[in-house]
Amino acid sequence: xxxxxxxxxxxxxxxxxxxxxxxxxxxxxxxxxxxxxxxxxxxxxxxxxxxxxxxxxxxxxxxxxxxxxxxxxxxxxxxxxxxxxxxxxxxxxxxxxxxxxxxxxxxxxxxxxxxxxxxxxxxxxxxxxxxxxxxxxxxxxxxxxxxxxxxxxxxxxxxxxxxxxxxxxxxxxxxxxxxxxxxxxxxxxxxxxxxxxxxxxxxxxxxxxxxxxxxxxxxxxxxxxxxxxxxxxxxxxxxxxxxxxxxxxxxxxxxxxxxxxxxxxxxxxxxxxxxxxxxxxxxxxxxxxxxxxxxxxxxxxxxxxxxxxxxxxxxxxxxxxxxxxxxxxxxxxxxxxxxxxxxxxxxxxxxxxxxxxxxxxxxxxxxxxxxxxxxxxxxxxxxxxxxxxxxxxxxxxxxxxxxxxxxx
Numbered sequence: 435x436x437x438x439x440x441x442x443x444x445x446x447x448x449x450x451x452x453x454x455x456x457x458x459x460x461x462x463x464x465x466x467x468x469x470x471x472x473x474x475x476x477x478x479x480x481x482x483x484x485x486x487x488x489x490x491x492x493x494x495x496x497x498x499x500x501x502x503x504x505x506x507x508x509x510x511x512x513x514x515x516x517x518x519x520x521x522x523x524x525x526x527x528x529x530x531x532x533x534x535x536x537x538x539x540x541x542x543x544x545x546x547x548x549x550x551x552x553x554x555x556x557x558x559x560x561x562x563x564x565x566x567x568x569x570x571x572x573x574x575x576x577x578x579x580x581x582x583x584x585x586x587x588x589x590x591x592x593x594x595x596x597x598x599x600x601x602x603x604x605x606x607x608x609x610x611x612x613x614x615x616x617x618x619x620x621x622x623x624x625x626x627x628x629x630x631x632x633x634x635x636x637x638x639x640x641x642x643x644x645x646x647x648x649x650x651x652x653x654x655x656x657x658x659x660x661x662x663x664x665x666x667x668x669x670x671x672x673x674x675x676x677x678x679x680x681x682x683x684x685x686x687x688x689x690x691x692x693x694x695x696x697x698x699x700x701x702x703x704x705x706x707x708x709x710x711x712x713x714x715x716x717x718x719x720x721x722x723x724x725x726x727x728x729x730x731x732x733x734x735x736x737x738x739x740x741x742x743x744x745x746x747x748x749x750x751x752x753x754x755x756x757x758x759x760x761x762x763x764x765x766x767x768x769x770x771x772x773x774x775x776x777x778x779x780x781x782x783x784x785x786x787x788x789x790x791x792x793x794x795x796x797x798x799x800x801x802x803x804x805x806x807x808x809x810x811x812x813x814x815x816x817x818x819x820x821x822x823x824x825x826x827x828x829x830x831x832x833x834x835x836x837x838x839x840x841x842x
Contacts, residue, residue, distance in 0.1 A: 451480040452547040459556035460487040464495035468631050468753055469552050473498055475829050479836060482544050484537055505540040507533045534562045541567055548836050555579040558594040564601040570839040573598055574606040580615050581748035596620055603839055608750040609772025627835060632828025633753055635760035635819050642762040644809040648680040650802045653733035655754045657690045658697045661747045663739035670794035672707050678802045681712050686729055688718030735801050736763040740770040741788045751776055759819035764811040766797045776823060782815040
């Protein structure tokens with residue numbers, strides 16, 4: 435009846451590790467590296483997984499599901515009985531009673547000690563689990579769920595988040611900026627913990643020589659969504675190419691749901707403003723594949739100029755920025771959301787204000803025309819990423835938070 439795999443009913447494993455249950459809405463969300471890494475790199479805790487939608491898990495999710503006890507809510511009760519039990523709850527973004535009972539049974543059988551919900555918007559599905567399990571619970575927010583989701587359907591999202599804030603034991607903000615957003619939304623201050631999940635920086639550490647060469651290659655590595663700042667970057671490129679004709683911008687990333695026409699908009703801007711000789715669209719590359727790593731190795735400057743989108747979506751701390759820093763690339767970004775908390779402008783990277791096209795063009799030219807500055811900022815950024823943003827250190831911080839909640 436349940437889609438359970440491996441594991442035992444004890445509250446600790448053979449090594450004495452307590453059990454933490456990670457919740458997502460869809461199995462394929464486990465492919466997102468910031469969730470995958472938190473589950474995969476536990477040190478003193480043993481993970482189990484709960485999700486509602488099991489479709490198309492993907493490679494990283496498949497790896498986790500193959501080695502971790504898991505439960506798909508869709509498998510708790512099948513057939514007509516299960517369908518009828520779920521129908522009233524679909525529009526309410528909640529689990530049905532039959533699914534809730536199945537999840538609670540799974541948590542009990544696995545001896546779960548703490549629940550970790552990923553995405554505040556998806557945690558609304560599991561409100562009854564938070565309320566009825568008797569377990570401490572933490573909710574991680576990652577960007578849009580703290581910015582645009584509260585405006586969902588004229589404020590319905592905000593009301594749903596209010597329920598999450600009341601039910602959860604602790605709320606994780608990625609930065610002080612997100613913490614302020616939570617306070618504005620009415621989250622009790624004592625529940626908020628500022629915690630950045632970290633990046634597996636050792637995978638990206640490279641020895642760079644910072645050659646004096648032409649063309650200088652710029653790289654943006656991000657899904658094609660407005661908050662990533664591609665259009666802002668293209669507007670700056672129009673100003674830059676007159677002073678740096680030997681320039682190349684590689685745009686790596688694919689389209690995302692909700693923005694099916696954004697890529698066409700970017701390509702049309704490129705053509706209309708005669709940027710085609712300088713701007714090259716490569717589409718998505720599989721994460722950590724040889725072409726993915728090669729794109730980072732061959733770049734001279736990394737750019738990720740995040741902005742608040744027309745839908746009021748904000749980023750948290752983009753993982754590709756940390757990965758680029760760890761590789762030794764000098765980074766140009768914006769004073770957006772949590773980015774200023776990981777980049778000190780002028781030392782570990784260059785930051786400009788959102789939509790300040792002249793400032794972004796100036797930052798690009800500053801690095802294009804100075805190999806020494808590229809090396810100085812690249813090495814300082816790499817040192818900071820390796821010493822302060824590493825996944826291993828952040829995972830230890832996460833488990834210390836778990837410890838404190840269990841002790842309380």
